[in-house]
Amino acid sequence: MAAATLSPAQAMSSETGSAARIPRHLAVIMDGNGRWAQRRRRPRVIGHRAGARAVNVCVDFCLAKGIEVLTLFAFSSENWGRPEDEVGALMKLFMGALEREVDELDRRGVRVRFIGERERFSDAIVARMDAAEAQTAGNAKLHLVIAASYGGRWDIARAARLLAQDVADGKLRPEEIDEQVLGGRITLSDLPAPDLFIRTGGEKRISNFLLWQLAYTELWFTDLLWPELDAATLQRAIDDYSGRERRFGLTGAQLAAPDETPE
Ligand code: IPE
Ligand code: IPE
Ligand code: MG
Numbered sequence: 281m282a283a284a285t286l287s288p289a290q291a292m293s294s295e296t297g298s299a300a301r302i303p304r305h306l307a308v309i310m311d312g313n314g315r316w317a318q319r320r321r322r323p324r325v326i327g328h329r330a331g332a333r334a335v336n337v338c339v340d341f342c343l344a345k346g347i348e349v350l351t352l353f354a355f356s357s358e359n360w361g362r363p364e365d366e367v368g369a370l371m372k373l374f375m376g377a378l379e380r381e382v383d384e385l386d387r388r389g390v391r392v393r394f395i396g397e398r399e400r401f402s403d404a405i406v407a408r409m410d411a412a413e414a415q416t417a418g419n420a421k422l423h424l425v426i427a428a429s430y431g432g433r434w435d436i437a438r439a440a441r442l443l444a445q446d447v448a449d450g451k452l453r454p455e456e457i458d459e460q461v462l463g464g465r466i467t468l469s470d471l472p473a474p475d476l477f478i479r480t481g482g483e484k485r486i487s488n489f490l491l492w493q494l495a496y497t498e499l500w501f502t503d504l505l506w507p508e509l510d511a512a513t514l515q516r517a518i519d520d521y522s523g524r525e526r527r528f529g530l531t532g533a534q535l536a537a538p539d540e541t542p543e
Contacts, residue, residue: 301522303475305349306342309489312481312505325369330507332377341514342422343388349423349471353489357431378408382415389421395467396430423471432491439465466492473497476521480506498524
């Protein structure tokens, strides 16, 4: 059963026992590239280029710590609305990264997956994404999920459409639809839900990232801009996370004695 569909008590017990409280799944909004460049009086695209390097810092950290899943928000549904030259530059960078990085990720045992509205990308990029997924499909050291052309609302709407199709085809009755059935059609339902969310760049918002999947994720924000990311910052986030009590709607007393019947 996917961890995303665990009951609160099941999710809690799998959490509380974990040694040193390393998150299994880390979800990151990589924000602040544009401001990093603007502060240096450089075009925004220079910030995106520097941001691509910071991705490697994050991947290295996850591999070193044994984090199982890393989901990176690379490009949102709304980012398509940015000026044409910035979108074009981001597409070029994306294509370049796919050409350059996949062999090395494969060699290091990283499985790459993309979530988002893939159809909006050019055929050349889609072909590269498909090839990267196929090449790395057998890897299990780290599951690297790139959210590109992704929106949490798109994800939920897509899941609803898939269920509606099942109903139309006579495979599902409307009264059978519950959180578990809908959750099973949301992206990443085969992976544990994110334990820790990190956003760089100082903004305190979700910006249409994993809306469904973040229901009980611990949130951590830093003013540091994405290109400035280093292992020490990621370690601070992990340390903060490991000191938190995740209650999943239950009481602190229930967490302390999970086998006792609540009063
Ligand atoms: C995040 O950095 C990268 C993308 C959204 C593609 P931004 O480009 O949003 O940088 P800021 O927030 O404007 O500094
Ligand atoms: C969120 O950053 C999307 C990505 C990092 C890919 P944005 O810069 O697009 O978010 P807002 O506009 O500040 O909410
Ligand atoms: Mg931004």
